[in-house]
Amino acid sequence: MRNATDKASTAVLALGFLFLYLPIASVVFYSFNDSRLVSVWSHFSFRWYTALASDDELINAATLSLKIALLTACASTFVGTWAGFILARFNRFQGRTLFSLMINAPLVIPEVITGISLLLLFVAMEQVFGWPRGRGWLTMAIGHTVLCVSYVAIVVQSRVKELDKATEEAALDLGAGPLRVFFYITLPLISQAVGSGWLLSFTISVDDLILSAFLSGPGSTTLPLVVFSRVRLGMNPEMNALAAVIIAVVTLGVFVLNRSVRNRGESARQIAAQNHQKSITGLQDYGATNV
Template sequence: MTKPNKPLSATVLTLGFLFLYIPIISLVVFSFNESKLVTVWSGFSLKWYGALLHDDELLTAAWLSLKIGLMTACASVVIGTWAGFVLARFGRFRGFTFFAGMINAPLVIPEVIQGISLLLLFVALEQMIGWPKGRGVLTMWIGHVMLCVSYVAIIVQSRIKELNRSLEEAALDLGATPFKVFFVITLPLISQALLSGWLLSFTLSVDDLVLSAFLSGPGSTTLPLVVFSRVRLGLNPEMNALATLFITAVTIGVIVVNQWMLMRDRKRTRDMQMAFAIADAADAPSTTTRPAVATNTLDTANA
């Protein structure tokens, strides 16, 4: 068995990280560039952040993307959790293959096909029943939820399959209803999967371009659409400033979430150790009671 070449592994890993993060670092650096040319450094300046505050189109698009992303993440977690739980716990019921195929379909169907299909569907519905009236926030939200539910369902399904069902069965034996067991026992155990699904759905929604291009309408332009339209005409330093703000917010959010999850894991480990210690103390024979009983017996016999 050959030993791994540590210098070679370190070199490959370093090159991989540099390939991934050098463009992001250069974007952050040039957001403080005084020159309007995003590839020529002329001095440190914060004027593009000031210009960003007066760019109503970019700020409106960013706020719309954040709003749709939040709504999409919350709805996807609710629907995806239900779908993942059904796939993991209900077994091979009638229509299981069709249900699983519909849940997983957005993962393999190109977004262009999904966008065209939804656009034709909304146009037909508007002609038949008058809803929805044009394309906008509602239609984009429906399309993003359809895309993100699949990711949440897969994450939740894999997490539920790994659960030890002894806690749930114990709660059922003690008289808890299945509804209460799900919300009191199961949901806390899969909370990390729910958080991962929420963050992934939010990221996919904010970053989506193809579905938004098909389902958006006048007055409902998201940030990716604005950035794409501007990049076609040339790079703009204001977009570097906006991207830097997004990167900073995401980095802070990831650090905070990781610290919270680490603190929660440590607390759970301490609680489990304390519970095991209490259980061991209760099961162990008492070392103080028996000598006292023996001493009392000897005193009675001597008397």
């Protein structure tokens, strides 16, 4: 009976993975198809990769999207890490409910509403202050950051709540200030959550279409906007080549970052354990001396 249950679970899991990853594999497979028809195989060729390399519109849009995504990921990680830490460690302070509501609001508010609100805000600011002059990459980066801060804060908050406070308290007892404890003890321990938040923000920004449509201007068309406008006129095999390149880059980036964060996290945990043991030994020696 148990073997039958295990086989059924394995089959369901396999079907789930096929449902998720078979379309992605088919996109990569047909990106090497020489035919103009997306779903009809002709023969193996790098024709569409060559066409992609000479497509200035797609390259410029991809470069702009990466620029916005990098800025968004860094800004969102910086703000979201502090917000998540505050929500996890400071349970009671004046305005906490409002602060938590503001951090979590972008998760439940439709992106259309957020896009309209930010568009009206930027228009009003331009009329009053003269900034920003029109819409472009900066307004899109601000809009993406507003959206992504919530995701980083939630990931970091859940990780901080799982931490053992004994290590931080030991560092405080040894004379370290709160900021020093955060940067040398807490931050290394939550580095995996911070890295995950950075990756999540980067992915959301690169993939965002709705906010970009509201906040973009002339000469600031991102990759999702270009792809969406082309797909509406019919699927182009060049899109398969573009998707395959993005999949390869993202997969490599995730693998390298995960290995780096994992190694750094292990080193940080070892250092924290050593510091904790030193603090215990110091306290024991202090107690023995005074006795």
